[in-house]
Amino acid sequence: MTADATPAVRRSARSIVWTRRRRAFARNWKEYRRNREGLIGLVMLAFFAFLALAGPWLVDPETTAVITAPGRPFEPPSSQFWLGTDEFGRPILALLIEGARVSLMVGLIATVFSIVIGTVVGIMAGHFGGWTDTVLMRVSDWLLVLPFLPLAIVLLVILQSSSWLQISPVTAIAIVVGITSWPATARLIRSQTLAVKSRPYLERARALGAGHWHQMSRHILPNVMPLVLANTTLTVAGAVLAETTLSFIGLGDPLRHSWGTTLDGAFGSGAISIGAWWYLIPPGVAIVLVVLAFTWVGHALETVLNPRLQGR
Amino acid sequence: MATQLGQVSSGVGSAPDETAGPTLPTPVKKRFTGGATTVIVRRVLGAIVSLFAVLVFNFFLFRVLPGDPARKLARNRHLSAEQVMELRRSMGLDQPLGQQFLTYLQGLAHGDLGQSFSKHMPVSEYIGDRIWPTVLLVGVSTILSIVFGIWIGIKGAWQRGSAFDRVSNATSLTLYSMPEFWLGIVLLMLLAGNQVGLGLFPTGGMHSVTPPEGVLANALDVAYHLFLPCLTLTLAYLAEFSLVMRSSLLDEMGQDYLTTARAKGLRDLKVRRRHAVPNALLPTTTLIFLHFGFIISGALTVEIVYSWPGLGTASLEALQFPDFNLLQGIFLLFAASTIIFNLVGDLLLGLFDPRVREA
Numbered sequence: 001m002t003a004d005a006t007p008a009v010r011r012s013a014r015s016i017v018w019t020r021r022r023r024a025f026a027r028n029w030k031e032y033r034r035n036r037e038g039l040i041g042l043v044m045l046a047f048f049a050f051l052a053l054a055g056p057w058l059v060d061p062e063t064t065a066v067i068t069a070p071g072r073p074f075e076p077p078s079s080q081f082w083l084g085t086d087e088f089g090r091p092i093l094a095l096l097i098e099g100a101r102v103s104l105m106v107g108l109i110a111t112v113f114s115i116v117i118g119t120v121v122g123i124m125a126g127h128f129g130g131w132t133d134t135v136l137m138r139v140s141d142w143l144l145v146l147p148f149l150p151l152a153i154v155l156l157v158i159l160q161s162s163s164w165l166q167i168s169p170v171t172a173i174a175i176v177v178g179i180t181s182w183p184a185t186a187r188l189i190r191s192q193t194l195a196v197k198s199r200p201y202l203e204r205a206r207a208l209g210a211g212h213w214h215q216m217s218r219h220i221l222p223n224v225m226p227l228v229l230a231n232t233t234l235t236v237a238g239a240v241l242a243e244t245t246l247s248f249i250g251l252g253d254p255l256r257h258s259w260g261t262t263l264d265g266a267f268g269s270g271a272i273s274i275g276a277w278w279y280l281i282p283p284g285v286a287i288v289l290v291v292l293a294f295t296w297v298g299h300a301l302e303t304v305l306n307p308r309l310q311g312r
Numbered sequence: 313m314a315t316q317l318g319q320v321s322s323g324v325g326s327a328p329d330e331t332a333g334p335t336l337p338t339p340v341k342k343r344f345t346g347g348a349t350t351v352i353v354r355r356v357l358g359a360i361v362s363l364f365a366v367l368v369f370n371f372f373l374f375r376v377l378p379g380d381p382a383r384k385l386a387r388n389r390h391l392s393a394e395q396v397m398e399l400r401r402s403m404g405l406d407q408p409l410g411q412q413f414l415t416y417l418q419g420l421a422h423g424d425l426g427q428s429f430s431k432h433m434p435v436s437e438y439i440g441d442r443i444w445p446t447v448l449l450v451g452v453s454t455i456l457s458i459v460f461g462i463w464i465g466i467k468g469a470w471q472r473g474s475a476f477d478r479v480s481n482a483t484s485l486t487l488y489s490m491p492e493f494w495l496g497i498v499l500l501m502l503l504a505g506n507q508v509g510l511g512l513f514p515t516g517g518m519h520s521v522t523p524p525e526g527v528l529a530n531a532l533d534v535a536y537h538l539f540l541p542c543l544t545l546t547l548a549y550l551a552e553f554s555l556v557m558r559s560s561l562l563d564e565m566g567q568d569y570l571t572t573a574r575a576k577g578l579r580d581l582k583v584r585r586r587h588a589v590p591n592a593l594l595p596t597t598t599l600i601f602l603h604f605g606f607i608i609s610g611a612l613t614v615e616i617v618y619s620w621p622g623l624g625t626a627s628l629e630a631l632q633f634p635d636f637n638l639l640q641g642i643f644l645l646f647a648a649s650t651i652i653f654n655l656v657g658d659l660l661l662g663l664f665d666p667r668v669r670e671a
Contacts, residue, residue, distance in 0.1 A: 142362050145654050147605030149612050150646040153627065157634060158373055237489070244491050245613055249628060263494060267617070272500055273515070275507020284494035291489035 031304045038300025044293035048286075052100040059094045064257065066090070074276050084278035086262075087269040092282055095262050099283065102258035103240055104290070106174045110239035113178025115232050118185025123224065125186065126193025127216050137190070140183035149245065152176050156251050169253040177242045185231055192224045226305040233298035237291045244287050259283040351662055359655040366647045371416055374640045425641035430633040435641040439623070443645075445518055446622030449538065450611045453545035454600065461550045462596060465557025469565065469592075470584060481558070484551040493613035496544040500617060504540060513540050516619035541618040548610050556599055561592040594664055601657025605650045 032038055051058070062068040071085035078084070083092035125136040159172045167175070196202065202219055210218075246252065247260025248267070262283045271279040400406050407415070419426070425435035464484075468477040487495070504513040514520070518537050523530055564570070565588060573583045600607075615624030623642055630638040 138361075142365055145362060145605065145651055146366070147608045147646050147650045149609035150627070150643045153631065154373060154639065154643045157631060157636075157639065161634070241489075241491055245493070245609075248491070248493055248613065249616070250632065263491075263497070267497060272497065272505055273507070275501070275505055275509070277501060277508050280497055280501060284491070284498065287491060287494070288486065288489050292486065295485065295489060 028304050032300055035300040035303060037296040041293040041296030041300065044289055045297060048100055048104065048290055048293070051097050052104045055097050055101050059097050063094050064090050064098055074271070074274055074279070076276075077278050083282050084276070086265060086279055087271075092262075092279055095257050096259070096282055096286055099257045099259045099262055100286070102170060102253075102256050103243060103260065103287070106170055106177070106243040106258065107236045107240040109171070109174035110177035110181070110242070111232055111235045113175060114181040114235050114239070115185055115228060117178065118182035119189050119221075119224070119228055121182065122186040122189025123193050123216050123220055126190040126197060127212065127220060133190075136186070140186045143180065144183040144187075146180075148180055148242070152180055152242065152246060153249065153251070155179065156246060160251070169251065170256060170258075173243055173246055173251065174239075176246075177239050181235060181238060181242075185228075185235065188227060188231055189224050192227050193220055196220055196223045226301075230298055230301040230305055233294045233301060237294035237298065240287065240290055240294070259287050352659060355655060355658050355662075359651055362651050363648060366644070366651070367417065367420070368413075370640055370644055370647075371413055374636055375412065375416070420644075425644070426637040428630075428635055428638045428641075430629065430635040430638065435637050438626070438638065439641055439645060442621065442623050442626045444622075445620055446611060446615065446624065448534075449541055449545065449615070449620060449622060450607060452538065453542045454549060454607060456542070456546045457549035458553055458597075458600060460546070461553025462557045462593070464550070464554040465596070466561060466584075466589060466592075468554065469558045469561035472562065477558075480554065484554050487547055487551040488555070490548070491613070492544065492548040492610045493617050495548060496541065496614045496617035499540055499544055513537075518621050541614050541620050544614050544617075545610055548614070549607065552603065552606070553596060553599070557592065557596045560595045561588060564588045564592045594661070598657045598661040598664075601653045601660065604653035604657075605646075608646055608650065 063070055066088045069085070069089035071081055071089040071091060073085065073087050073089050075081055075085040075089070081091045081093070083096070085091055086095065121136050121140065125133040155176045156172055159167070159176065160169060197220070202215060205215055205219055243252075243258060244260035244263065247258055248264045250264060252258060252261040252264065254261070260283075263280070266276070266279045266283070269279075397406075423436050425439070427433075428435045428438050431438050464480050468480050471477055500509075500515060502509045504511065504515045514537050516537075518534060519530075520533050520537075524533055570583060570588055573587050574580070578587075611622070612624035612627060614620075615622045616628050619625060623645075627639065627642050629635070630642065
């Protein structure tokens with residue numbers, strides 16, 4: 001197939017596949033590198049991922065505890081506290097670093113929920129067609145129509161107040177955001193599945209006696225995977241925003257800091273009337289940067305993986 | 313919000329076929345290719361089914377999932393078993409589930425959403441009081457954002473790649489990545505705050521503490537209070553409309569009929585005004601109806617920031633109490649209005665665009 005496959009060495013199918021995958025990756029990476037915004041986004045994401053992972057070593061838990069806070073309330077930025085302090089005297093920078101972990105984690109878990117449900121539903125609807133398709137798409141259309149925030153509020157309140165489900169508020173937010181955001185993914189995956197379904201190699205697989213599971217997992221899934229990947233990064237952006245909004249309304253975990261609960265604290269403590277801009281601005285900037293980074297990476301991946309979009 | 317972000321990149325061009333059913337050409341289904349009436353009837357029926365699904369969902373969510381409301385009420389009081397039974401009977405909880413659902417539907421048909429625990433008045437009455445500020449705020453800012461968003465989108469697409477296009481595109485994307493309420497907080501601090509801000513506007517509410525005499529003075533007072541929340545929401549919605557308008561005009565600009573129009577000798581400006589823009593306006597204007605849920609979600613949090621006395625602050629109060637009846641009343645209203653707006657958007661799109669009508 002390729003020039004360097006020397007005839008003397010017999011190569012296993014697996015090694016051929018891996019060579020091909022490595023090449024495809026190198027080609028796509030080369031394409032991706034040409035996208036400036038995509039690269040900036042990637043660097044920004046790496047930075048925030050580092051903050052989230054290294055948080056426990058960067059921040060002493062005592063500095064973000066209310067009782068052992070090192071500063072005085074509402075101190076403006078100084079050489080000791082780079083971003084000032086909050087109403088309890090906790091350094092804002094420490095809160096932000098701790099918040100990165102929760103915000104990103106909720107975003108990622110919610111995305112996993114959303115992508116898994118969306119992909120399964122989309123592939124099933126596209127592959128089986130008929131009644132399955134009609135029912136699944138009606139349900140997802142219905143969820144798509146309902147206004148996100150009122151729906152999420154109602155679901156969260158019920159989840160948190162129900163006596164037979166004991167889950168932490170952070171997990172509850174991730175579940176609710178995942179449940180409310182899968183329909184968009186499902187629609188996308190379904191249309192892609194329909195496009196793949198009529199290709200000759202699937203007909204060949206069917207002729208050779210491949211079952212539904214084999215067709216879906218071995219032939220359709222690998223083909224819709226790139227799209228899933230691009231969609232994932234966009235979904236994380238939405239999930240981070242959703243977590244912020246829900247935490248701001250007061251549905252976040254009061255015991256763990258996220259950027260949303262920090263903003264809630266700032267708003268609730270009257271930082272606006274005090275003029276404590278150092279408390280209000282940084283969490284928002286962090287959110288905007290993360291969401292922008294995920295969006296840029298998502299768009300860049302989309303242009304690489306979807307040739308039709310190139311040059312737009 | 314999560315879904316909307318995805319749609320900007322991938323779903324914008326295909327907005328018309330969102331609800332157009334199967335996208336594959338299926339020659340077998342002859343019975344659905346009837347006239348426009350069939351399509352309208354199908355859409356209306358679909359909306360009714362959706363509404364009914366919301367009712368069932370709402371009933372299960374609030375009556376079945378959280379467990380027995382009577383026991384919940386009794387938890388913090390010392391009630392005997394007989395008293396709890398009496399409470400259950402008075403709330404209709406001793407009836408079978410099907411009977412309870414029928415009673416619930418009957419109540420809804422009479423506009424009865426139950427009693428608000430925190431406000432001590434019927435939920436429907438309370439919502440009636442709080443709905444108008446929200447309508448005012450959402451209405452004014454939606455109209456403003458449409459006008460400016462469409463203008464920016466047209467200018468950007470027509471001068472694609474120009475400085476204006478690049479700046480407006482980057483601004484739109486940044487605004488899009490921003491939580492609406494944070495934008496509100498920043499504007500509030502800068503323009504209304506006394507410490508670091510200019511102190512130009514009131515920091516919240518809808519009226520001054522002592523409202524001025526006279527209708528005109530009163531209206532001006534409300535407008536003065538409306539300015540900042542309205543500016544926030546306009547900016548938040550603007551990004552959506554300008555991005556969609558830009559991309560749908562770009563789609564239109566590749567079409568042959570524009571080349572024909574230019575070849576006929578029409579001036580550039582005329583081609584844009586009379587040929588390209590009307591066609592590109594179509595998906596954008598119907599999008600307003602289809603994205604009504606997004607519009608509501610934005611308004612909820614911005615109202616909280618500016619303590620605007622609408623349904624957003626009402627839901628926050630209901631949440632903190634927690635007042636389940638009020639909460640489900642507000643949810644029902646939002647869900648029903650979104651479904652109705654979607655139906656209107658679908659029908660309008662079918663009315664104006666023959667390609668959708670055929671689908």
